[in-house]
Amino acid sequence: MDKPSTADNHQPHGTEAVVTVQPVDAASSDINHTLTDNINIASDLQQWQALSAWSIVSNIFSTLKSILSNGFAIVPIVYTGWKQGFDMQWGILASGILLLLVTLLAIIEWRKFRFRLNNHQLEVKRGLLFTKKDEIPLSRIQNIRYEQPFYFKPLSLGTLVIETAGSKNDEAHLAALDTQQAQTLKRLLLNLPYAKTLSTSEHSQVNEQDSADTSQTIVRKSLWDLVLFGFYQNNFIWFAVIAGPIAGQINWDNIFDSPVAQQFWLWAQQQTHQNIGLQTIMVIVVLFGVYSLFSLISIIAAILKYHPYQLDKHDDTLQRSGGVISHQQDALAIRRIQLVHVQQPIIARLFNRWTLYFKQVKGHEVEHKTKQHMLVPSVKPAEIESLLAKIPHLSGGASALPNSYSPIHVNWLTRRIALPLTLASVISIVGYYGHQSLGFFEVIWFATTMVIVALFIRYKQWGYVVADQVIWQHSGFLGQQWKRVTFEKVQHVSITQTQSQKQAKLAYVEVGLASGSVVFPYIPIQVAELIITRSLNATSHDNRNWI
Structure with missing residues (x-):
């Protein structure tokens, strides 16, 4: 006979024994497994990585899309040629040759493309006869876009498009990455500048928990x-x-x-x-x-x-x-936002x-x-x-759209009205001596009136609002738009005055940001000086890079 257990000895008669089993935390196991996979992927990314062969498909589609999207101008030409008897055989032959060339270039791109994450920078090299190597510091990365086209969804593949500050085109295009690899690389590209180490499981787990909490x-x-x-x-x-x-x-x-x-x-x-x-x-x-x-x-x-x-x-x-x-x-890193533009x-x-x-920071184009x-x-x-209140780290703090704005000076309108009035008067005088019909003068002055009305509508839309940390610009024609400029992001302020503006104590102000310039025409010189003062004060208190 087996010896009864201690639990059985202490169990009262007439009741069933309750056996407690410690459950296995499946969620914790999955998290630990995911963290381990992420650490392994991060370690592998330090070595040169080749893209999947499926990237050939992505390159073919991207090239064809670029050709078609930039070929709107040839639509009328193709239509005209079709109406006049388009040779279908030559069209099929040309399309076949184009597809063959695009496929060949895509295969070469796949064979020669390599990337790795090394020393706080993403390195990409490619090229057949001449090898081109790009070293992208993580501090320059501005926007990371993850795309999963329909032909990659069944394969659990995706594409990372990495944009940098001041670049003309996408800096790196990593196609056909495994979904988990793409998401891990995306997280590393965003977090590496702020982390001392990313190699230990403890730090990765902290990052995962913080991300979930925030x-x-x-x-x-x-x-x-x-x-x-x-x-x-x-x-x-x-x-x-x-x-x-x-x-x-x-x-x-x-x-x-x-x-x-x-x-x-x-x-x-x-x-x-x-x-x-x-x-x-x-x-x-x-x-x-x-x-x-x-x-x-x-x-x-x-x-x-x-x-x-x-x-x-x-x-x-x-x-x-x-x-x-x-x-x-x-x-998009919030610190990269240069301007909030609200358009209607x-x-x-x-x-x-x-x-x-x-x-964001604009490129060359x-x-x-x-x-x-x-x-x-x-x-x-x-x-x-x-919406803006949920982004407290956005420079200048959150703010609603202003209910009203200070208009620019009426001199902006009068100076621009003078040109069409003068032109219409000269044409009318010439037409009078040329014995033109009454319809001629009606057309001239109707067109002049329409131009003046358009200038007046444009003038009524120009305005500004100066707050403690931001300045708003209102503009538009039939629609309207607000631009919210934070003084912390101002890189330069240019003030221009004509002789008439000096007499009227007005100024033409151009506020330069990394995303472009915002213009305030015909505003009082006191407001222009206020913009300069607050921009300098914001920079002196926070001299970090504007970008």
Whole structure:
């Protein structure tokens, strides 16, 4: 007979023994396993790493996308050639040769591409005949974007795009990385400048715990918000550039003489009863419908790129995630933000929505880098103050949009009105002696009046607000925008005065930031001197690098 256990000896009669089993903490085990994997990945990244062969696919798609995105200008040419009898065989042959060359270049890029993380810098080398090596200090890294195209999702692969301050293009493009490797590398690139060591498991565990504790969701955007964003952010000018030459190839006479067009015009006349006002309203409704139809492209693009939109604050870093087909994660260090730009196009004013941009250090090409700024779409006015309040480390502190602003001096308007008035007067005098018809003078002065009205609207939108730590600039035409400049980020202030401005005690002020310049025209000289004083005071108290 087995000897009863001590627990059995102390168990009262008539009751069942309760055996306590210590559970295994599965979550802790998973965390420790993940930390170990991250440490191993971090150690491997110190050696030269090759990209996965799947990066060939990414390079092919990226090159073709670049060719197509920069080839809008050839759309009218292709359309015209097709209308005049395009040779399909030559087209297929040219496309095949292009695809073959792109594939060959992608294979060479994959074979010669290497990267490693060494001594607080990311090193990248590539090239066939001539090896090019880039050494990117981590202190220069401005934005890290994680992308996962649809063709990488089943493979659990992703791409890291690393942008640096002042660069013309993306500094490094690491394609087809394992998801865990990409996320670990992204964390190391963001945290290495502030850590003494990253090799011990204790420090990694502290970082993981701190990240979990300090992660905060700042804003989420619904599907409807993105639909509104795509609708009001539509850039109609690109449609005009492409459609204009194509429209020139269409025989409009045949279209207008068609039975459908004649029936529509007869119906419109019957509905409006030959009333010019009602016909004008109908034309406006038709144009709005055409704009809405074209906006479908912009709406779909906004949904595919941003849904489900989420902006998180992770320690001292902002991270935006979203994307339906191609998942993206943008990481931006808060200290890199140079300017907060809040924009409201004319269509957005109907919905009382704004688009908020966190502008970074620009590269050599302003147009290229502008598209890379992190943005928050479809923001309500009440959300702006709440959003900025969740980023206390943002220079200048949080602040709501001002309710009003001080206008620039009226001299700005009078000096600009003088030119079209003078030009119209000279043309009228010449036309009078040339015996021009009355219609000639009506056209000249109608155009002059439209120019003056446009200048007046522009003048009414110019203004500024000077606060303790920031200065706001208001501008716009039919839409409006606010630019929030922090005195801590000001790199230089340029003051220009003409002779007339000196007499009126006015100045033309240009405030220089690492993200570009902000101009305040025709403001009082006292305000200009105040901007200089507060900028110098902010720099003297905090002389760290502006960038």
